[in-house]
Amino acid sequence: MARKVGRRGGNIVTIHDVARHVGVSPMTVSRVINGEKNVREETRAKVLASVEALKYSPNLAARSLATQDQARIGLMYSNPSVAFLSELLLGILEETSQAGTQLLIESCDGPEGASVALERLKHSGCDGVILSPPLSDSTRVAKILKDMGMPFVGVAAARPATDICSVSIDDFKAAYAMTRRLIELGHRTIAFIKGHPNQYASQLRYEGFESTMERAGLTVEPQLVAQGYFTYRSGFDAAERLLNQKNRPTAIFASNDDMAAGAVATAHRLGLEVPEQLTVVGFDDTAMASSVWPELTTVRQPISDMASMSVRLLLDQIRAHRAGRPFEAVREVRDFALIERQSSDVALGTPEAGEKDA
Amino acid sequence: MARKVGRRGGNIVTIHDVARHVGVSPMTVSRVINGEKNVREETRAKVLASVEALKYSPNLAARSLATQDQARIGLMYSNPSVAFLSELLLGILEETSQAGTQLLIESCDGPEGASVALERLKHSGCDGVILSPPLSDSTRVAKILKDMGMPFVGVAAARPATDICSVSIDDFKAAYAMTRRLIELGHRTIAFIKGHPNQYASQLRYEGFESTMERAGLTVEPQLVAQGYFTYRSGFDAAERLLNQKNRPTAIFASNDDMAAGAVATAHRLGLEVPEQLTVVGFDDTAMASSVWPELTTVRQPISDMASMSVRLLLDQIRAHRAGRPFEAVREVRDFALIERQSSDVALGTPEAGEKDA
DNA sequence: GCTAGATGTGGTAGCGCTAACACATAAAGA
DNA sequence: TCTTTATGTGTTAGCGCTACCACATCTAGC
DSSP: OGGGTTGGGGOOOOHHHHHHHHTSOHHHHHHHHTTOSSSOHHHHHHHHHHHHHHTOOOOHHHHHHHHOOOOEEEEEEOSOOHHHHHHHHHHHHHHHHHHTOEEEEEEOOSTTHHHHHHHHHHHTTOOEEEEOTTGGGOHHHHHHHHHHTOOEEEESOSSOOTTSEEEEEOHHHHHHHHHHHHHHTTOOSEEEEEOOTTSHHHHHHHHHHHHHHHHTTOOOOGGGEEEOOSSHHHHHHHHHHHHSSSSOOSEEEESSHHHHHHHHHHHHHTTOOTTTTOEEEOSBOOHHHHHSSSOOBEEEOOHHHHHHHHHHHHHHHHHHHHHTOOOOOOEEEEOOEEEOOTTOOOOTTOSOOOOSOO | OGGGTTGGGGOOOOHHHHHHHHTSOHHHHHHHHTTOSSSOHHHHHHHHHHHHHHTOOOOHHHHHHHHOOOOEEEEEEOSOOHHHHHHHHHHHHHHHHHHTOEEEEEEOOSTTHHHHHHHHHHHTTOOEEEEOTTGGGOHHHHHHHHHHTOOEEEESOSSOOTTSEEEEEOHHHHHHHHHHHHHHTTOOSEEEEEOOTTSHHHHHHHHHHHHHHHHTTOOOOGGGEEEOOSSHHHHHHHHHHHHSSSSOOSEEEESSHHHHHHHHHHHHHTTOOTTTTOEEEOSBOOHHHHHSSSOOBEEEOOHHHHHHHHHHHHHHHHHHHHHTOOOOOOEEEEOOEEEOOTTOOOOTTOSOOOOSOO
């Protein structure tokens, strides 16, 4: 009774305080806060005004307890691309902190680590899982989760199965757009560094590149396509092969930023200026892209946006799951963006190429 | 009543279930779970066994509600070093998810952005703040927080004020250790790239370097010390200056990994092999260190460890603050580690240097 | 007029947990 | 012996919120 004072920094305004202030019942305040209809417009306005005046902010713990829809969601990641993970986390947190959802993190490194991690998550009372790439493309992991009856959403999956929830960008279209931009800049001899062959994204990005080239009437010479593994080192090595041949490309399109950065390093080593003598572009827009010099032109995935979206999707799914309602898989596709920085320029010998994009 | 079934995926084991199963009161179970003493060892064991058997896991919302010590803590970051932020987040989350604490994130970019961000945090009912660098070294921000009466902890502050809570490593000692290692490897002409002059860490790292050199009887030539700004580009440029002079160094110690990576790039451009012809080492052990090639030898800060520690410290402080108890500032200093990767080697012309460290 | 519904509002109970007390029993001190 | 103190356990109440039902009103429709 007397201990009501001094909690939350003296900020212990409850729904009852608001109710008393307005002269309605707590229940009505609750309704307004939760945006239910069946409240007179006039009452709603008064309550809202009071909420503002008293700086009331709902107690999430109490709400979770009462609604019983508290959820714990797990994030499973395996590829420790820190930059990606970081942005993912930011997006997830933004959403979970609003929803009062608890977040559990599990990394699973080994090939069979997924089932262990999943077991651990389940044991911690986890209600749903977010899969970051490349897990989001794993049919094996998807199957385990399904068998467990655990709701899940895949983020940034390259080729999400139709029957699972996912949020992603269109890798094909993105590669298409980037390639087209390179052609616009006057490049004709464009080399490509593929990503890790185990990941669908690699394939899609390559297909996007190939298809654009063909559509533009340009041939994709086999010796201008190198296999990479998404690592800096592999980009470094691939670029060496690409640049040490007779018909040297004027541009290199790497399937991710790390490889692009590696390619830039190789170019410098060989005495080529970027972008003056060679254009190098990447994919993902991770921290790497803007920390090296010259900063990389790349394709930006709206990672944090995708992350919040996937949390929302997952929570919906969990609610449906609890209520015994069926939930139809949603495949959200977000927009990517071309980010032009300093590593790209018009092709050598092109007097004046269009600077505007279409 | 009937709706007790089917929640939390059928996993709605409460403290009462455990109590019934053991044959004690719920209160006793609660005591065991919270590790209170005054429980007979025998009872404790039985309860623990039941918890395990029933796979009970406490409902955090209920606990927060009952204890009234639910807390919202804010993380303020300004320098968007994504890799650092990411690891920080991981550490913070590990702790907050266990404590049922809610996390709010605020970035403050502008110079005066801090007060705006703080205002926003306060308005969201935030009970305490974690300051990541360089905010953790800002006396201005510290003052605002103090005036607000808001508990806070600084992470990775280089020179934490004695009257504020902080968790950090000893930048001086770390730079000392790294320099000593370079000397052990036979290097005598060692160049240093300083960090941003606005940050205390820069100064301490330099002092650590300088003092070790002097103690080893080596002189620190002014032309072998270059000013950097913690960016890749600044490391790139600084290295160019350092390497293009008569007494070329055999090793470069950069104050962070980004600058070290920039220095490696410059070396390659000048046709120098790393580490064969030049040793380059960094500081921080961010993702950059292990993604470039060769991978960087660097000093590792246990960021995620520091982060969890700071959350614990902050929560203690918040509790004290609420209870009206005074709280004496704690300055935690964690251990760093020297990580030797491929970018460092024995100095040129050193036939065989000791491989063991002391 | 009088039953059906809408529509707005209040009362009650309880989500799962733990302070705070009460009350045993055991050990230590006078 | 009778306190005093420690130790182990149970009882009660309530954290802040919302589900659920009850009860008013107010419309329609016959």
